[in-house]
Amino acid sequence: MKPLYDAAVAAGEREVVVYNPNTSANTPIFAAFSARFPTIKVVGVDLFGAKLTSRLEAEAASGQAAGDIVYTTSNDMPEYADKGFLASYAPETTAGLDEKFVGTNRMWFDWTLTVSGPFYNKSYVKPADAPKSWRELADRKWNKQISISTLQSVSGTGQALTALTIAGKLDRAWFEGLAANHPIVSQANAQAIQAVASGQATLGLDVPYHFFKAAAKKGAPFEFIFPEEGVISIPLNEAILAKAPHPNAAKLFATWLFSAEAQALLADIGMQGTMPDAPKVAGAPQGLVFNVMDWRTLISKYPAQLEMYKQVFAN
Incomplete structure (x- = not known):
């Protein structure tokens, strides 16, 4: 991840804007990323469903993109891919990820499961x-x-x-x-x-x-x-937006989500990582279905x- 971080710093990218369902609930994840990469701040914007679609359509029409990462459920992702909203980027840290967690043309990846x-x-x-x-x-x-x-x-x-x-x-x-x-x-x-x-x-x-x-x-x-x-449980995924204003920071954030550090953090806060070796949810009963x-x-x-x-x- 160091080359991605260095590229973001060199390009003056000081933030990564993440469209997500609930910034408050995701604060520990965003804070951990910023602690790991201190010059880059995660800016969470609460958007989901129709509101998220409207925002992406408006940004595409105006040519003025504000978001870098879209983090949501899979229901709308094929449409977003078809409309050209997403960039195809496969983080190196997704090696070994089950293909059922991989989106069309590798445009999105499921990084966690809700519990x-x-x-x-x-x-x-x-x-x-x-x-x-x-x-x-x-x-x-x-x-x-x-x-x-x-x-x-x-x-x-x-x-x-x-x-x-x-x-x-x-x-x-x-x-x-x-x-x-x-x-x-x-x-x-x-x-x-x-x-x-x-x-x-x-x-x-x-x-x-x-x-x-x-x-x-x-x-x-x-x-x-x-x-x-x-x-x-639903898979939550990440995708980089095609016209992300902070592309290097976006790639870094997407890559970090599948790292051992991030996947362990998920287990600690009560989520389940999707990587094969991701720790089990802390506090959950044995054999949780x-x-x-x-x-x-x-x-x-x-x-x-x-x-x-x-x-x-x-x-």
């Missing part, structure tokens, strides 16, 4: 009373007590739950049961999590484990549930799942 599950506010729910499985969340005793982010538009939660459905661990009847429990619906997962923290809801459908661990350290009254069916799909399966299966969500949660 997500239900959670509860322990000020209102006793551990003995908390659900132990996804199935239990449809129980009528949780009527009007569950906080969820909307599933009717593209979301990480909706994509991840697709894996559970394909695996036969959930079905339409379960989603209908969840809807019948009159969940408190927010437009974003951060808002859904906050509803549990404030006591507006006692249970939450989905919190990333790394977000939970960070919040718990700050005193949030949360408890994470590792469901019997396993956690839901990941319900996760490769991007090709996600692209083919999620649209129908999204239509089902729209029907079930229409009211």
